[in-house]
Amino acid sequence: MKGFVLSTLATLAGATVLIGTQNASVVTASLTAAATTVSPKPTTLFPAETVQLTNEVLAAVSSNVRNANISDVFHFADPYTDSTLSKKNPRSCKVMPGDVSWPKNLLWNTLDTLLGKRLIKTVPLAAYCYPEWPEYDADKCANITSQWAVSNLHMYDPVSIMLPRYEGRTCMAPGYNYTKTCELGSYPTYVVNASTNTGHDFNGKSSGKGALSIWTHWFKDKAFYPQYKAANGYSLGVSVVGGEAVTVGLGGGHTAGGGHSPLSSMYGMAADQVLAMEVILANGRFITASSTENSDIFWMLRGGGGSTIGVVTSLIVKALPRLPTTTVTFNFTINDAPNVDAFWKGIEAYFVNFEDFINAGTYGYYYVGASATEIGTDDAGSTDYYFRMHSVVAPNMTIAETKALLAPWYNVLDSLNITYTPWYNHADNFHDSWAVALPQEYVGAAAVKTASRSPAPT
Template sequence: MKKLASFLFAILASMYLETKSFYFILLPLGAVATPIASRGSYAPPLFLCETIQLTDETLSRAALSIQNKTISDLFSFGPSFKNLSDAQKLPHSCKLLPGDALWPSDTVWKTFNDLLEGSLIQPEPLAAACYPEWSDYNVETCATITAQWMNSDLHMIDPTSIMSPLYEGRSCMPLGYIYTGSCLQGAYPTYVVNASTVAQIQLAVNFARNSNIRLVVKNTGHDFNGKASGKGALSIWTHWLKDKAYYPSFQAANGYNGPAIKVGAGIQVFEAYEFAKDLGVTVVGGEAITVGLAGGYTAGGGHSPLSSLYGMAADQVLALEVVLADGSFVTATASENPDVYWMLRGGGGSTIGVVVSMTVRAYPKLPTTTVTFNFTIDDTAGPDAFWGAVQAYIDNIETFVDAGTYGYYYLGASAVEVGTDYAGNTDYYFRMESFVAPNMTVTETRELLAPWFNVLDELNVTYNPCHDVWVVAFPQEYVGTDATKFGSRLIPRNVFQDEELRRELFIAHENAIDNGLYILGFQVSGKGIAIEPPTDNAVLPAWRNALAHILVGIEWNPASSWEVVYNSSLYVTDWMDLLRDIAPNSGAYMSEADLLEPNLQEAFYGTNYPRLYELKQRYDPTGLFFALTAVGAEDWEIQVTDPLPNSWNNNGRLCHV
């Protein structure tokens, strides 16, 4: 008994020696780090959360507490690019996954959490509440989740859920939405940092880079290609960075002098709109009001109901605060870190850093008229009249856009007016979700629409235009389904000016519906008529000539096999050749596009790609930031565990090629 007691004491003593340093872990980062003021003369003051930064001094104090250099080194800053050796510039062959021999131990994760002041979470998939094998199982919670599954609000406030689970791997959804009867982790991140300070984001960036773990970033998860998912990933959740500030007179490095608004990375479009409205101004934001303003939306260019007037969301950015891949926190303006400023305005998200906040132009509040209406085959004399009404709209798009307006329309064949039920269905419908006329009265909007409406009247098409408020004009979209896939194309002005090409575009619309596809279309300019677009950002050049952004989608039953997903996906990609042939020198909007887009570097980035790729190698030489459609994606592949080709979703090990 005495020997056993001595043995147990020895074990306990050994455990204490291993872990005792964690009882003396460093003070909260906010107490240790010295608040740092804004460094840029053309950037607004830092938010309080931005003043709490990781420094070499902070890390030295942490190392003294941890008393284990191997562990403390995991949180160190990366060397600058110019100080990297050739060997250090080479990415690891593959990112680690849980269960790998080199995957961080529980002790390391505990240290990480202590440094983060408890903001590290290990969440189960949102729908795990519906499955008895998961600890979150709860019948009442499952019922609530199932009822709200297609509501974007549900996914926004969850640490890992995304709105396009097809690209996560279809691994865990409520029964009725999933093709199996089980719930797996899939590509939902393993750990999440619920970020509230810059220091926490820096720690996460350093830890992921030094530990060779895949890193992703999520605000709302509102991305067509699931960028916020990644098997075995550490995720930085920026959703609660909700600071905002207004500057009635702001002088920017690019020469702009006027009102501006600074928003944290977690601010969503509807929050920015409400803030601006209360101040008597307006900002350029998305049609989907739940999208995060400072994330992939703006980084990808960002089209808006105000784009035909003021250009792209990326055109509005005056300053950025960014944590780069080496862990440094920088201000980016036209004069300070100009390469970062250029790249993150149109060069896509998940490229070289985490945007913590963004300062954008504010414009005077505008009187705006919005119009919504629809017509179906039953409201016409037959197919010829229906399609004649659609063609009349396409014939007038150039006039509508040149007046500074924006239109968002649905076209398909379904008795319930959602998607297209099957190839050959003739339950045609056209729905103008919203026609937005900024700075125009109802009378002026009617006059603008008259040439189209006159054709509808001549064709005896029954329609009832309603002039409604924004909320009615832009309802939240259905999300959470893995049963649809899109391709897209920007259609340039020359197509609408050439009678034959315009006719081909109309025929393509009709062909898509007759072949079981459906269309979400936008009449929009990426140039704007009220201001001159900047020449110092990475927005896809094709946006400047575009008058329409057309998405073509296909649907299948949620219970469908991966074989159906595979064949349907290829069908859309191949069908899009019709639009690529009509507009061969154009491109596609990267945030609402086909993951399988041929020559995607050219399609998503155009002539900007060589410079974007060079900057990617300079600022992120080890490939810490990755997304399937992002700059540098061709250097990596996801070894998908689902029965699909590699890199068709995020459910697999990420490996350098």
């Protein structure tokens, strides 16, 4: 984070920097040249990554700031040592807004200036629906409420998450809320609009009370290296292992958390596809992490969880051969079965055949619930059970081959007199089939909880 904050100093000229209670004027010329580095090999940097903070930049800025030393303020690149760790009180609580030690508005304003006015003070998405919030707007509230279950609404908001139960459900749209009030809850206090991945965590791990979040929604640059060679060597193709949802970006928390994919049964997790990463560490250093360079950090970033090591600004991932793909979508409810026992036996039959489906390289994404709406508490105790196969994804299989694979399950459903209608789609490439079968998901409901995904075969 400090590296990102201070990199903006490279383009500041004649600005005013407030340090502590002093007003220190920067009168230096542009420092862009000092902050631009040569692209490390074998990777090539995106334009935004070429502006980097260096010790020379810090020294140049400090020399032009009266009564202050920039490095003393930001502690750039200071490693943790035994002496610094010993100063930490293991019994001290995390500083929260309202505490005496919480940064004053003056410091937040200074940070905003250094970031080029990219600091966003958090307002919950549904705050427009609550008169106690200054943002209250009945028209905006009506639009938000009508779109609350649409994933794109949350994706384009810097703080909202898809599954609000993981935040605490502290500010929900009317009709979805549990508390009838709106509070900041576990949303971060401030967000940095880093402006270049979709910037959301499906399960809300990117949220945190009293946190400063970095919104990476606009990290979307791509490049193709037809003859890139990693340490072990490989040939590039035309498919990549990405997320299931259309709102999930390839980088960020998806890869950092492991990254399940419709292609995982065939190729493994998203983290298995990464060959190198560009990372801004917590001490401000901008590094390359790969199997041969900073290998410990590379290991940690591939499944160790997001928001733990630093900010990943770009990745080099494997591209794989073009894959013709078949998808299957269908559902059945308690009303499609002769009785409740038959309904659950139909679901049981899926799990009985589960291992065979996975070993064949397919992927299943499904919902099991007690109410098709799952809004608020109105459906508590409902027995309106349903099973919805969002999609079976069968890479490198025809429709006929997919039908044959699923036949043992279908045979059980037929024997139980369960009514269902499979809908098949096939394309000569993975992307087009995926786009049809896995559109935007139903999100925003406080009663939904995701569970384990289909693992790759062992």
